[in-house]
Amino acid sequence: MRAVGTVHRDYKISTIDPRLYGSFVEHLGRAVYTGIYEPDHPTADENGMRQDVIDLVRELDVPVVRYPGGNFVSAYNWEDGIGPKEERPVRLDLAWHTSESNQVGIHEFADWAKAANTEMMLAVNLGSRGLDEARAFLEYVNHPGGSYWSDLRRKNGREEPWNVKLWCLGNEMDGPWQIGQKTAEEYGRVAFETAKAMRAFDKSIELVVCGSSSPKMPTYPAWEATVLDYTYDSVDYISLHMYFENHAGDTAAYLAQNARLDDYIETIASVIKVTKAKKRSKKDVYISFDEWNVWYHSNEADRKVLEGRDGWPHAPELLEDIYNFEDVLQVGCILNTFIRRADVVKVGCLAQLVNVIAPIMTVPGGPAWRQTTYYPYLFASRYGRGTSYQLSIDCPAYSTDFAEAVPYLDVSAVESDTDGALTLFIVNRHETDAIALDVALEGFGDRKVIMDKVIAGHALKAVNGPDQQPVAPVDGSGVTIESGRLTGEIAPLSYRMIRLGQ
Incomplete structure (x- = not known):
């Protein structure tokens, strides 16, 4: 089985906004408490923030983090999270049926964001509250x-003010x-x-x-x-917003779901164009896939x-998906789609960052x-910044009940705006x-392989x-690479990143 293609210097898609690789921290489950904040943890800094988590976030080089929600924000009083901690009220969070101690608010989160080398993307409550x-x-x-x-x-x-530039008008x-739908x-x-x-x-x-919370909503795209x-x-x-699932256990269909994502983006890009006209x-208005x-x-x-049925617990284990190898391939395909649509998708937020459907997990008091x-x-965030390129690839394909001609090889290409390397992100489905x-x-001139990383050979459910x-x-x-052609074999069910420097 072969895939033959071309990436041409003249066929650019767009400059990639670094915020395409943002993330999200909501007051939900253990995202905040025992996630980013655990004052009694051995690594806790002077603000009670887990330094081991900060180190992993800095490794990811997350450019922006959306906060404080999410569903949580639609009944949130931001004033509850300021002032002396001992005077802050405990509130019942209707979104997730838990209690909120408000020990972390805008001051604490801003300090954490600075330590984690990220910017804040703040959301205002337009559910139970409003303009004032x-x-x-x-x-x-x-x-x-x-x-x-x-x-x-x-x-x-x-x-000094924090000078936050990016604000979400509700959720x-x-x-x-949603509270206040x-x-x-x-x-x-x-x-x-x-x-x-x-x-x-x-x-x-x-x-x-706010756009549609899912392409499955009956009101989408009106x-x-x-x-x-x-x-x-x-x-x-x-x-x-869009989430991906595989309850049916059909790997081929699961890994084709970024075709739905691409349709979603294309539809809303068309709505934007019609409205502009x-x-x-x-x-121009762009998409924030937050x-x-x-x-x-x-x-x-x-x-x-x-x-x-569990009362109103504080920071319980919620939405703690343990991801497997199959999910690596899915996330790779999603990120490739965003890179290929960087002309219209400028901001993205992986939901979420710690413990709650997250790439980083913590053990309370532990690692x-x-x-x-x-x-x-990690690879997309660190090496997917710069200019995205069109790729013309002739590759065998398959079909599902919702998508036709899904190529087995999913590929995106980015030329770095720092070292000039050309990076290919590849998933073999x-x-x-x-x-x-x-x-x-x-x-692209003479190139050589300067980095080649692969995740392959694991059982699909390996965690x-x-x-x-x-x-x-x-x-x-x-x-x-010989005579301007890159050749190599891409293993079945694999994620691969190949960087080409001069």
Whole structure:
């Protein structure tokens, strides 16, 4: 089985916004408490944050982290998380049927973000609250001083503003599970007025309006058309969310799901274009894909808490999917799709970062460890920044009940904006056959392999754990470059990253 293709220097897709490789920390389960924050942990810093987790986040080089939700934000009072910790109220979180201690709020999270070398992407509550609370939060976070909210921030220990640039106008407002769910008309109106107020404070901030929480929603894609009709000239991004599952145990169908992702992106990109034309607008709106991941392993285990049969526990184990080797391939395909659609998808948030459907897991009082999916995220984040390129690849394909002509080889290409290396990210979906890859490198000059990493040869259900992490990258071999052509064999069911330098 062979795949023959070309990557040409003149056929660029787009410059990749580094925030495409962002993530997400919500007050959900153990994402915050015993995730990023555990004051009694042996590695805890002076702020109670786990240094071992910070080290792993810095290794991933996460550019931006969305906070504090998620479903949580739609009934969240941000003021509960400021001031002396002993005076902060305990609240019942209706989104996840748990209790929230508010021991971590905007100050603590901002300190963590600085330590983790990431920027904050903050969400305002447009579910149970609205415009007034949003503008107060913005003033608290971004105003230097001399006003009520900024002076309160200074009184609470933060002299300088954080100058957060990226703000989400609520979360999944189309969802019946959301506190304060709205129709597209209701949400479009409140989002427009909130955006207007926030921009009256600072025209330079970037705003994300809620799109569909899933392409399965009955209101999709009419929701986007209506919301953008209200907000197009007031916002910069429209958010999309999508999660991937394999309850049926069909590997071929599971690994073809990024075809659905591509259709989702293409549909909303078309809605954006139509709205721009309708409004005769000169500005562009892009997509913020600020929730995506594999999520299905923990569904049954979570029911007791989510149905309220366990009372209102604080920071219980929730959504703690333990990822396997099969999920490595899925995450690789998803990331490849985002790279290929970098012309319209500018922000992305792997949901989430620690413990909750996350690449990083922690043991309370014990180690932090890398899940299997940590690695494709690591490689894309570190080596997928720069310019994405079109690839023309002739490859054998297969079909599922929802997608036709799915190529067995899923490939993206990025030229680095730091060292100029050309990186190929490759997933072989074929369950039994290796594929001989032959790619012409047109216009890239003389190249040599400077890094070759592969994850292959594991049982599909193989997992990592706190004691052992067998599913991890190893050095690849056998790739050669002669006369401007890269050739090599891609193992069945494998993830591979090949970097070509000069």
